[in-house]
Amino acid sequence: MLETLLLNILFLIFPLLLFVIFFDNRKHFYNIVFLIAFATISMILCMVYPIHLDIGFIFDLRYIPFIIVALYGGFWKVLPLFIVLNVYRFIIGGEGTIQSLLFSSSIFIIVPFLSKIFLRVNTQKRILIGVSAAIFTMGFYLTTLSTFFDVLTQEFWLLAFYSLTTHVVVIILIMLMIEKALDNIKSRENFLHAERLHVMSELTASVSHEIRNPLTVTNGFLQLLKESKNVSVAEKMYIDFSLKELERAEQIVSDFLAFAKPQSENMVYANLEEEFRYVKNILMPYAKMNRVEIECHFTNTLKLKYDKNQMQQCLLNLLKNGIEAMKENGGILTIEVCDFDQNIIITVQDSGIGMTKDEIKNLGKPYYSTKKEGTGLGMLMVYGTICKVKGKIDVESKKGKGTTFTITIPV
Ligand code: ADP
Ligand code: MG
Numbered sequence: 001m002l003e004t005l006l007l008n009i010l011f012l013i014f015p016l017l018l019f020v021i022f023f024d025n026r027k028h029f030y031n032i033v034f035l036i037a038f039a040t041i042s043m044i045l046c047m048v049y050p051i052h053l054d055i056g057f058i059f060d061l062r063y064i065p066f067i068i069v070a071l072y073g074g075f076w077k078v079l080p081l082f083i084v085l086n087v088y089r090f091i092i093g094g095e096g097t098i099q100s101l102l103f104s105s106s107i108f109i110i111v112p113f114l115s116k117i118f119l120r121v122n123t124q125k126r127i128l129i130g131v132s133a134a135i136f137t138m139g140f141y142l143t144t145l146s147t148f149f150d151v152l153t154q155e156f157w158l159l160a161f162y163s164l165t166t167h168v169v170v171i172i173l174i175m176l177m178i179e180k181a182l183d184n185i186k187s188r189e190n191f192l193h194a195e196r197l198h199v200m201s202e203l204t205a206s207v208s209h210e211i212r213n214p215l216t217v218t219n220g221f222l223q224l225l226k227e228s229k230n231v232s233v234a235e236k237m238y239i240d241f242s243l244k245e246l247e248r249a250e251q252i253v254s255d256f257l258a259f260a261k262p263q264s265e266n267m268v269y270a271n272l273e274e275e276f277r278y279v280k281n282i283l284m285p286y287a288k289m290n291r292v293e294i295e296c297h298f299t300n301t302l303k304l305k306y307d308k309n310q311m312q313q314c315l316l317n318l319l320k321n322g323i324e325a326m327k328e329n330g331g332i333l334t335i336e337v338c339d340f341d342q343n344i345i346i347t348v349q350d351s352g353i354g355m356t357k358d359e360i361k362n363l364g365k366p367y368y369s370t371k372k373e374g375t376g377l378g379m380l381m382v383y384g385t386i387c388k389v390k391g392k393i394d395v396e397s398k399k400g401k402g403t404t405f406t407i408t409i410p411v
Helices: 002-023 029-048 063-073 075-092 097-120 123-146 154-227 233-260 273-289 308-325 357-362 378-388
Strands: 267-270 292-298 304-307 331-340 343-350 392-398 402-410
Touching: 002 029, 002 063, 002 154, 029 063, 029 075, 063 075, 063 097, 063 123, 063 154, 075 097, 097 123, 123 154, 154 233, 154 378, 267 273, 273 292, 273 308, 273 331, 292 308, 304 308, 304 378, 308 331, 308 343, 308 378, 308 402, 357 392, 378 392
Parallel strands: 292 331
Antiparallel strands: 267 304, 331 343, 343 402, 392 402
């Protein structure tokens, strides 16, 4: 029994191994195709080389890749497995083909339902869901099988015991590995992001200051020149253009400075309410101009240590983006700040233009902007500030529907 069991575990681990070695740094469509193909192959291999019990029975682990793909991928991704499973079963033929079809159909209908919830919860709960799905599948299978027996012999109960424990242990093992692999990918991305922010802030702090002074001086002289009686109308226009561009340059520099400034004198210990109120007041005229209404629900009681100016700038950027996303048709910008389980949860929701998955991935990269007048520094600053208070940002967005930013800050 042991040899066949180990062989089956090898079949199941193989796709995971390939994923970790070859595919984990690219999220292309063909990666998913490969993964599904490999999962299908390991399912077939499990069927071809079943586990032999000493009592004479055999069982196999075909439903483990099936359940895993159903949970991580949902209906459409498990469909190829479902088809291949039944086609293969049909080719083998013999007794129980119809039962197998009915059985796999019910698993195919039930398990992917859990996928949506599954993807939203943490590792422990995911494993719990995976184990429940495996127990349910095997329990269902054994119940069906028991109807073929006149009396339930000791062998049947042994088979039930072995197949259930094997399924549970193997699915825990595989899911632990998958979760760890996914976690590693996430940590690596976070690390890269933090490193990028760090380099940015080092660089910008030194350069921005040096640029601001010449900008201010140029601005002053241009203003003087504009007052002069000797300049023609056309020349005045040129000066106005120059002033406008200077203003823009100053805007970029101050965005940079706000991002980089080390400000220990600004540290406060508070619950963010004042910052939200301040930012909301500042943005009111801008929101009105774009027919956006700002709704704010504040119930947070937890306090936190943070840099006041930086936090204001961060919230300003976040809310401004929300308003700008609804420029076309107006709308409501909903802000909710509450506490949950020693975390401060900030939700900023707009019903604006939304983003595609690729656009979400680009958020927080320096100079990434889709706006004509954008600097692409706002979100960088947001990520930088939230990173400093050890918070995390989740973005949920649908193109054309709107965006929700959920910021979780542990206290
Ligand atoms: P900027 O606002 O100057 O373009 P940001 O760093 O603030 O730069 O934002 C970067 C990009 O992220 C924006 O150009 C926009 O495409 C996208 N973005 C940010 N917030 C939202 C939002 N709430 N809705 C839609 N797109 C957004
Ligand atoms: Mg912005």
